[in-house]
Amino acid sequence: MANILIIEDEKAIRNVLRNIIAEENNSFSVDDAEHGKAGLDLMAEKSYDLVLCDIKMPGMDGIEVLDKIMSLYPDTAVVMISGHGDIETAVDCIKKGAYDFISKPPDLNRLLNTVRNALDRTQLATEVKVLKKKVSKKYEMIGDSGSLSEVKDMIEKVAPTEARVLIMGPNGSGKELVAHHLHEKSERSKAPMIEVNCAAIPSELIESELFGHKKGAFTSAVKDRKGKFELADGGTLFLDEIGDMSLSAQAKVLRALQESKITPVGGDKEIKVNVRVLAATNKDLQKEIADGKFREDLYHRLSVIVIRVPGLNDRKEDIPQLAEHFGEKISEEQGIAPKKINADAIKALQAFDWTGNIREFRNVMERLYILCGPEITGTDVEQYARK
Numbered sequence: 001m002a003n004i005l006i007i008e009d010e011k012a013i014r015n016v017l018r019n020i021i022a023e024e025n026n027s028f029s030v031d032d033a034e035h036g037k038a039g040l041d042l043m044a045e046k047s048y049d050l051v052l053c054d055i056k057m058p059g060m061d062g063i064e065v066l067d068k069i070m071s072l073y074p075d076t077a078v079v080m081i082s083g084h085g086d087i088e089t090a091v092d093c094i095k096k097g098a099y100d101f102i103s104k105p106p107d108l109n110r111l112l113n114t115v116r117n118a119l120d121r122t123q124l125a126t127e128v129k130v131l132k133k134k135v136s137k138k139y140e141m142i143g144d145s146g147s148l149s150e151v152k153d154m155i156e157k158v159a160p161t162e163a164r165v166l167i168m169g170p171n172g173s174g175k176e177l178v179a180h181h182l183h184e185k186s187e188r189s190k191a192p193m194i195e196v197n198c199a200a201i202p203s204e205l206i207e208s209e210l211f212g213h214k215k216g217a218f219t220s221a222v223k224d225r226k227g228k229f230e231l232a233d234g235g236t237l238f239l240d241e242i243g244d245m246s247l248s249a250q251a252k253v254l255r256a257l258q259e260s261k262i263t264p265v266g267g268d269k270e271i272k273v274n275v276r277v278l279a280a281t282n283k284d285l286q287k288e289i290a291d292g293k294f295r296e297d298l299y300h301r302l303s304v305i306v307i308r309v310p311g312l313n314d315r316k317e318d319i320p321q322l323a324e325h326f327g328e329k330i331s332e333e334q335g336i337a338p339k340k341i342n343a344d345a346i347k348a349l350q351a352f353d354w355t356g357n358i359r360e361f362r363n364v365m366e367r368l369y370i371l372c373g374p375e376i377t378g379t380d381v382e383q384y385a386r387k
């Protein structure tokens with residue numbers, strides 16, 4: 001179903017357009033108005049996916065109507081109807097944000113193509129909006145405890161800079177989430193954030209993973225392959241679990257950071273890269289340095305700014321908000337009706353030792369949502385939370 005509005009002062013043209021469009025697809029609902037003001041009045045009552053608007057009209061002309069639509073309803077596609085002699089104005093309208101223009105008298109095929117394309121664009125724009133909303137919801141950082149507020153303040157200050165950031169905190173506390181926020185709030189957000197889980201890559205492969213390789217560099221290198229540094233060019237490289245990186249890989253990362261250049265495995269040319277590096281670890285890097293497992297010079301390169309993400313045990317006052325947040329998400333994802341979490345349940349949740357932090361908390365909430373009745377109680381938490 002698409003809502004289409006025709007604003008055109010010539011009755012004959014209005015009727016022709018209306019008939020052609022309405023006959024094309026019976027899911028199109030077509031309204032018309034004989035001047036700009038009447039059109040805008042209709043738009044105030046109903047949302048339209050597409051407006052076809054004449055340029056020359058008595059009173060408010062098409063350009064004025066277009067300006068109004070662009071400022072009030074920027075998601076609506078506008079196609080201008082140009083008469084003889086106002087093609088130039090039609091082109092100007094496109095610069096102002098109109099999707100396209102058609103000439104009078106309307107050519108059937110061109111009109112229908114334009115209508116279809118304009119509606120496709122509107123639908124795509126709506127889908128992109130929904131997806132963006134979903135993605136930003138996925139990365140929502142819930143909680144306003146003092147310690148989490150400090151983290152959020154740091155993100156606001158540090159994100160727009162080029163500073164490297166070392167994110168420290170226990171497993172599942174939200175380090176990756178912090179990295180996403182730092183990237184999204186930076187100038188680099190239009191370029192990708194590339195993630196590397198240093199713990200998951202065998203040490204003999206990490207060099208090729210980070211810097212890429214040339215065909216023939218080793219037996220399985222059947223073609224050239226770009227590394228993560230190159231893929232993140234212009235954006236952010238997130239080195240997760242950096243404390244698990246081998247000393248030899250650390251030496252190479254250090255060189256890449258010092259020189260902003262990398263050399264693919266088996267390659268002889270250096271490649272310049274423009275990458276902001278964020279790193280995260282759950283290890284105590286000072287201890288790793290003392291044990292000879294982490295390079296001190298790399299630590300200093302990475303830790304221009306250090307953000308410490310608190311474990312859930314240090315911010316149990318956030319548990320009511322987190323319970324509500326995950327409750328909503330789980331109910332949406334699993335198609336389960338929203339449940340009430342009573343005060344005893346919250347108290348019981350706050351009494352637990354959350355060594356797995358937010359990740360563990362989310363899993364427990366999911367279990368409770370699936371296993372309990374419409375109201376989650378303290379007894380439910382005792383019964384199901386640790387199983």
Ligand SMILES: Nc1ncnc2c1ncn2[C@@H]1O[C@H](COP(=O)(O)OP(=O)(O)OP(=O)(O)O)[C@@H](O)[C@H]1O
Binds near residue numbers: 142362
């Ligand atoms: N403050 C928060 N509000 C809502 N969700 C959160 C919050 N912190 C973390 N999460 C969620 O908890 C899960 C674990 O977070 P994340 O992966 O960022 O942790 P991590 O510290 O990087 O874990 P690991 O050490 O295992 O890599 C994710 O699903 C994340 O979205």
